[in-house]
Amino acid sequence: MVQSSVLGFPRMGGNRELKKANEAYWADKLSRDDLLAEGKRLRLAHWKIQKDAGVDSIPSNDFAFYDHVLDHIQMFNAIPERYSKHGLAPIDEYFAMGRGHQKDGIDVPSLEMVKWFDSNYHYVKPTFQDNQTFKLASDPKPVREFLEAKEAGIITRPVLVGPVSFLFLGKADRDQTVDPISLLDKLLPVYAELLEKLKAAGAETVQIDEPVLVYDLPPRVKDAFKPAYEKLVGDKFPKLVLATYFGDIVHNFDVLPSLQSLYAIHIDLVRNPEQLESVIGQLGDKQTLSCGVVDGRNIWKTNFKRAIETVETAIQKLGKDRVIVATSSSLLHTPHSLDSEKKLPAEVKEWFSFAVQKTSEVVVIAKAVTDGPASVREDLEANAKAMQSRASSERTNDPQVKERQSKVTDAMHERQSPFPERYAQQKTHLKLPLFPTTTIGSFPQTKEIRIQRNKFTKGEITAEEYEKFIEKEIEEVVKIQDELKLDVYVHGEPERNDMVQYFGERLNGYVFTTNGWVQSYGSRCVRPPIIVGDISRPAPMTVKESKYAASISSKPMKGMLTGPITCLRWSFPRDDVHQSVQAQQLALALRDEVVDLEAAGIYVIQVDEPALREGLPLRSGRERENYLAWAVNSFKLSTAGVKDSTQIHSHFCYSEFQDFFHAIAALDADVLSIENSKSDAKLLKVFVDQAYPRHIGPGVYDIHSPRVPSESEIKDRIEEMLAYLKPDQLWVNPDCGLKTRQWKETKAALTNMVNAAIFYREKY
Ligand code: GLN
Numbered sequence: 001m002v003q004s005s006v007l008g009f010p011r012m013g014g015n016r017e018l019k020k021a022n023e024a025y026w027a028d029k030l031s032r033d034d035l036l037a038e039g040k041r042l043r044l045a046h047w048k049i050q051k052d053a054g055v056d057s058i059p060s061n062d063f064a065f066y067d068h069v070l071d072h073i074q075m076f077n078a079i080p081e082r083y084s085k086h087g088l089a090p091i092d093e094y095f096a097m098g099r100g101h102q103k104d105g106i107d108v109p110s111l112e113m114v115k116w117f118d119s120n121y122h123y124v125k126p127t128f129q130d131n132q133t134f135k136l137a138s139d140p141k142p143v144r145e146f147l148e149a150k151e152a153g154i155i156t157r158p159v160l161v162g163p164v165s166f167l168f169l170g171k172a173d174r175d176q177t178v179d180p181i182s183l184l185d186k187l188l189p190v191y192a193e194l195l196e197k198l199k200a201a202g203a204e205t206v207q208i209d210e211p212v213l214v215y216d217l218p219p220r221v222k223d224a225f226k227p228a229y230e231k232l233v234g235d236k237f238p239k240l241v242l243a244t245y246f247g248d249i250v251h252n253f254d255v256l257p258s259l260q261s262l263y264a265i266h267i268d269l270v271r272n273p274e275q276l277e278s279v280i281g282q283l284g285d286k287q288t289l290s291c292g293v294v295d296g297r298n299i300w301k302t303n304f305k306r307a308i309e310t311v312e313t314a315i316q317k318l319g320k321d322r323v324i325v326a327t328s329s330s331l332l333h334t335p336h337s338l339d340s341e342k343k344l345p346a347e348v349k350e351w352f353s354f355a356v357q358k359t360s361e362v363v364v365i366a367k368a369v370t371d372g373p374a375s376v377r378e379d380l381e382a383n384a385k386a387m388q389s390r391a392s393s394e395r396t397n398d399p400q401v402k403e404r405q406s407k408v409t410d411a412m413h414e415r416q417s418p419f420p421e422r423y424a425q426q427k428t429h430l431k432l433p434l435f436p437t438t439t440i441g442s443f444p445q446t447k448e449i450r451i452q453r454n455k456f457t458k459g460e461i462t463a464e465e466y467e468k469f470i471e472k473e474i475e476e477v478v479k480i481q482d483e484l485k486l487d488v489y490v491h492g493e494p495e496r497n498d499m500v501q502y503f504g505e506r507l508n509g510y511v512f513t514t515n516g517w518v519q520s521y522g523s524r525c526v527r528p529p530i531i532v533g534d535i536s537r538p539a540p541m542t543v544k545e546s547k548y549a550a551s552i553s554s555k556p557m558k559g560m561l562t563g564p565i566t567c568l569r570w571s572f573p574r575d576d577v578h579q580s581v582q583a584q585q586l587a588l589a590l591r592d593e594v595v596d597l598e599a600a601g602i603y604v605i606q607v608d609e610p611a612l613r614e615g616l617p618l619r620s621g622r623e624r625e626n627y628l629a630w631a632v633n634s635f636k637l638s639t640a641g642v643k644d645s646t647q648i649h650s651h652f653c654y655s656e657f658q659d660f661f662h663a664i665a666a667l668d669a670d671v672l673s674i675e676n677s678k679s680d681a682k683l684l685k686v687f688v689d690q691a692y693p694r695h696i697g698p699g700v701y702d703i704h705s706p707r708v709p710s711e712s713e714i715k716d717r718i719e720e721m722l723a724y725l726k727p728d729q730l731w732v733n734p735d736c737g738l739k740t741r742q743w744k745e746t747k748a749a750l751t752n753m754v755n756a757a758i759f760y761r762e763k764y
């Protein structure tokens with residue numbers, strides 16, 4: 001019999017209950033016990049959904065209050081002393097690492113948080129000391145949650161991040177030099193102890209995630225697998241299913257022979273179906289293959305016919321007992337359930353499948369290959385009908401868009417003059433001081449803003465009333481920026497629900513969910529719009545607000561747009577048209593917007609591309625260069641329509657450019673603002689090495705935490721940057737937009753930031 005399995009389930013709950021509980025707890029409005037109880041309730045609810053759907057292997061320990069990697073950091077006691085020394089309650093120590101802690105005389109910033117592979121989920125980076133030791137928590141979370149499910153009559157398959165990935169995804173703490181992978185020998189006994197405890201608790205199998213196997217790994221990391229897994233296989237341990245996802249593992253085949261004592265290997269056959277046959281060829285005689293055929297990263301219904309064919313291929317080689325039908329990855333990256341979508345066009349809704357539905361898909365496919373197609377005939381017929389309807393729908397094809405794409409020329413990608421000439425004009429035009437200060441776009445999205453937006457969405461206030469409210473908000477942030485003495489203003493983005501959704505709502509080719517939330521980091525969720533057809537811009541999208549803001553201020557007003565790659569990556573893209581085609585359609589729409597902003601008197605325009613990097617294929621080589629070529633081109637196409645005197649900014653939420661610096665430079669943006677406060681300023685060296693000629697604003701403070709940086713701390717950051725960048729190259733700004741912050745800390749932090757900039761302005 002072919003088993004079905006789910007690699008992980010979204011944690012938030014159908015109505016983002018986890019987000020609400022966390023935030024209430026942080027605001028002292030929910031007790032610790034109530035928070036823990038809410039977590040327990042959600043776990044049970046999610047196990048039950050999967051049990052009722054008939055899933056054979058249901059995951060546990062996939063739940064996390066903040067992040068699952070952070071769970072491991074705490075469970076292994078890899079907790080830097082700056083968090084452990086305060087004697088905080090475990091959950092508070094955990095949140096302190098995840099989001100910083102500034103309360104009761106404790107003041108500690110969070111650990112670094114980075115993107116999980118090429119997704120928009122962020123994990124907390126394990127951070128190691130030179131003398132690092134590990135110790136298993138006395139009541140380890142995976143055991144606790146396994147028993148919790150067992151008590152409810154559900155035998156689960158606990159999920160762990162594997163030891164090699166845990167180390168490789170981590171880093172040495174600031175001012176430490178340890179190579180994380182060298183800590184493997186110290187870490188393995190802790191895994192062994194944990195696995196033994198899981199076995200004792202009754203866990204038959206454990207899913208151990210080693211997603212780093214899809215990367216190009218340095219030899220010392222590859223070599224780490226064999227000794228690691230030799231120590232974790234045996235009668236006293238549960239059987240291990242080693243899971244990989246988001247790529248193929250063919251280039252790491254030399255690792256697989258050393259893994260032949262493992263019970264099963266899971267591979268992502270949505271992303272890389274072509275790896276199937278070669279992986280089968282590498283399996284040991286008794287090993288099982290878990291076939292990831294239901295997409296954990298997108299919302300499209302699984303094509304049953306194709307998935308069944310794939311699984312049948314595996315069965316022919318391995319037999320039914322050695323094949324598992326699974327989701328390609330955890331369903332963490334998909335929204336909870338399609339059932340709560342009441343507003344989607346009926347035609348389109350038929351094409352989608354969210355986590356709850358995907359759970360059933362896995363079961364249907366497993367049944368089809370176990371008992372034959374007749375056993376699930378109705379499901380297969382309905383699925384075939386949905387596939388057919390999507391392929392032939394008029395919604396997906398717009399001949400005018402295709403016509404315009406056919407007329408795009410090379411010249412449309414280039415600014416009129418090279419940077420030095422442009423800059424000379426911008427300088428006289430914009431009259432900026434040395435070390436110009438600015439922010440990244442959004443100001444705090446207050447409760448009041450959300451209330452008014454909700455009222456407007458529900459039709460409780462008119463468009464005019466809402467517009468008046470937005471104008472009032474803009475007036476307010478202009479006034480605050482006057483008081484703060486910033487140099488380049490923003491309008492604060494009060495009208496934007498989200499930096500991608502807002503644009504999607506104003507473009508043809510998109511549809512939206514009302515409740516399709518996906519976790520981005522901690523309690524923060526995004527609701528990605530869905531690209532279903534060819535994209536075009538029926539009317540200006542941001543001109544009204546930017547123009548209004550410019551009209552009431554004397555300083556340059558920066559227009560704010562989300563770039564084509566970010567619009568693409570933070571949406572659920574189509575899977576029937578290449579992403580480069582979708583990106584070009586977005587770029588043409590944005591190009592019109594950029595030109596309209598300039599015509600409306602906006603002479604600084606920022607086109608945010610924080611998702612550029614996450615789109616980078618995980619392995620270097622041709623695939624990566626192809627991606628960069630079309631990604632860079634789409635940015636240039638969207639921005640190159642302006643005059644030399646108009647200054648184009650771009651923004652990135654990271655500063656690790658080493659491996660694709662040529663692409664960043666090729667964007668030809670006049671100013672780049674980047675995240676930097678939590679990274680090592682050494683990363684800026686690449687700008688010197690590559691003689692980067694244009695201007696840069698490395699963030700001077702972290703915006704993910706409510707912590708207020710002091711003026712001297714910011715001065716120190718600027719000083720560090722000046723080791724790499726010329727004074728007239730440097731802008732002073734926070735790491736990112738301020739929408740998730742409160743006004744109180746925002747004003748305090750920006751006051752310190754402006755004072756620090758003024759200090760250097762006077763010095764130079
Ligand atoms: N302009 C956006 C903002 O300030 C940028 C957000 C981002 O880079 N993630 O919110």
Ligand code: ZN
Pocket residue numbers: 440610651652653735736737
């Ligand atoms: Zn950012």
